[in-house]
Amino acid sequence: MRFRYIANACFEITLSTGEVLLTDPWFDGPCQQTWWNFPPAPEALKAEVWASRPDLIYISHLHHDHLHPQTLAPFARDIPVVIGRMNTPNLKSAIAALGFGTIREIAFETPTPLGGKGAQAVLFKDFHGNTRGDDSQVEYDLDTSLYLTDADGTRLFLAVDNTILPADAERIARQYGSPDIAQVPYASASLFPMAMADYDDEAKLRAMRASRKRTAGNFRDVVLALGARRAIPAGGEYVLGGPAAPLSRFLPQPLERELRAALDEAGRADTLAKLYPGDVLDSATLAVTEDCRAGYRGFDDDLRAAYALTLACRAPSFTELALPADTPFDWPRALKKCAANFAARRGRMGLSLPMDVYLDARDETGARAFLFRLALDSDAGAMVAAVEAGERASLTYALDARLLFCLVTGLLSWNAMEASALLGVRRTPDVYVHDLHRAMVHFTLLS
Template sequence: MELFNFGGATAILEHRGVRLLMDPWLDDGIFHGSWVHFPPLGAHVEDVGRLDYIYISHIHEDHCSLGTLEKLDRNATVLVMGRKPNFVVDFLVRNKLGFKDIRIIPPRSPVLLRPGLVADMVEPDPSDAMASAIDSALVLRWDGHVIFNANDCQPHPAMIEYVRSTYGRPDLAMLPYSGGSGYPSCYINLTDEEKCAERDRIREMRSGAFIDTVKALDPKRVIPFADQYAIAGSRAALNEYVAHPATPAAMRAPMARAGLADRLLLVNSGQRFDLETGRHSPEAPYRDYSDEERQAWLDGINANHRYDHEKFEFASGVPLERLVRQARGRLWGYQEANHVHPEWMLVLDSPEMAQVFLLPLGSAEVAAMPRENAVEGPFLRIRAPRTLMIMMLLGHVSWNIADAALFLDYERVPNRYDPVVYFLLNLLRV
């Protein structure tokens, strides 16, 4: 069995002529022009070739890119976890991609795809509202090999227990070691020194979670997987503060300290690894990059790189305040139906506007005030260009993706993360 690595969460597992591609993203400029591959790709969509199966874990573009899917083998069967609503299935149907079949696999319901190949899906941590709504993990039992791909799902005790009790010790675990978030890069209430301190704290926390999962899951080999990207364009300077390292090689030192260095697997983009012989092809050491090398590489591509919302402007007659009020009414309906009323204020701020909009999450009120006026906490102030703000309120750009793209500036008082507030923010659209 061979693993052919492209980068990020995209790789091919091939065994006895059967080929399964995971989470296709091979085109740059996703998330409305923000994300590009880093480390740079050493293999491209033209190198994919014939496919039997395509696993799509969830709807985010770095796992399900339309620009990549349009160029893939239509004879492949797409594997998706069963859930309602099913955003991946809706996406595939809406875009009329015409794959041979879409195989929906309910969680914890192993399916025999062909002799010797069993596929199973595992649901994310139910305490993570966003992940629970969209994400999935994959388990394969393939002629005696057990492969576990958690992609963006942070493995939780119930997931680990299910995999171990049902399938035993994985031969290969593909685990998250990082993540994509606007914190601390985009938080203007933090100094540069505080951003660096928070960046380092989060990296340490995530590497610790990676080590804890390796110890609990006990795979023979583990590859730090997914979330390999950089922010290009006018916001590229914020890469200095992002909490994900420049490359998966950042896990070398933590794995060594934990006495697990012999299990760490690093595979260059465009390189194969044979699980049975333990050999790379072509034989070459892993190409590591520093944060400084990442920035230097980005400087070479940023000159003509623009985001979608930088390519045009909405006319002044587009009624931003009306959109805010309509979106607030829709969100309030959800809050009332689900009895969710956190004691936070959302402050919507576009620098081109003379006023900001105040949306207390404890009431249906919408107020406007001069943007220079002080706001009493607790509040989350979100600053975005007017065109982008309109695109988010219309639902053309999700707040979650704008956050991952580092498009938004935040001020958070107090500086305390409340996942409910961010979940509700993603429902703020007309």
């Protein structure tokens, strides 16, 4: 098996039979408004991948850093696309909308032939609601992972972005065998600490260091539990551009040296195979062939942050939206409708509102345009004059009114904009309520 890294979670996998599987193609242009590949894929490498014709494309989930229309545009639409059999049609529908005519859904944890020459796939759905292992009341499949057995017996596990913990890895190794090669995520697409509007720089640095220590430790423990011979850290490899570019100095993804140090604590530093764009890992020798075109090898925080600043002039697309001045958008009516839809959806999920939620909408100058509150003891929602002080728990989103328009009309996703650091977040007490953040995708006119 030949395993070539392209960018983020995109790999070009050549099986022993010669069949080629391309995974989660995002290697060109931005996604989620502010995300850019880091390290960036060289233009010549992009051209090579686009000129190829993979036998299969695997899309793990719906997020644009895995299902990226701009990157997918040059590929022939008759290439079969492999996905998990989700409990919603969203992923399948999005792929079909891009024109791909053959979509193969694989039932979870069911060994299934992949291609036509003896390879076999097992797909896994979400392991947990978040990287701390919490359960979620928001019942929809999001992430998937792929365990691939080549015709020659070589085993590959792609965790992708899935919230895998050591206990999950131990079960996979016990049930399916330890993989020869494992791709393991080492940071989630999180708003924390970049979007924390009430943190000063020192507080963000402390939070970043704590997050890196925890995620590097989880990476190590997952790799050890899997028993993988080589482990590739990938997924979540991006910087923030546009107005969020300066926040890239607080990114929570551990550096290569931090991951190696974590594995070294267990005497397994040689397991790490940090790949850069174009690098190839051979399953027979477990050796890495470096692509001389790849830049930023062994990058540190300063190099990563400096690259992000080169993207600071890249304006998010929502800034091109001009809300009408002569016939103003009826914000009170629209947001009350969103609140009613949100309440109905929470009722179906059995999810109560755990705190007050404020939408602090700002105009193009940054001045407050209006403040809307969803009170925890009311489903109606209303415009208010100020954030209520006192003992009540609250979550406040500070955001551009044009961005809020895109969110409530379904043009953009709440979760994606949080991770893009385009929503400033304040919370009292300073506690992350996972289900509330995840459920905000339903605060729309369309929910």
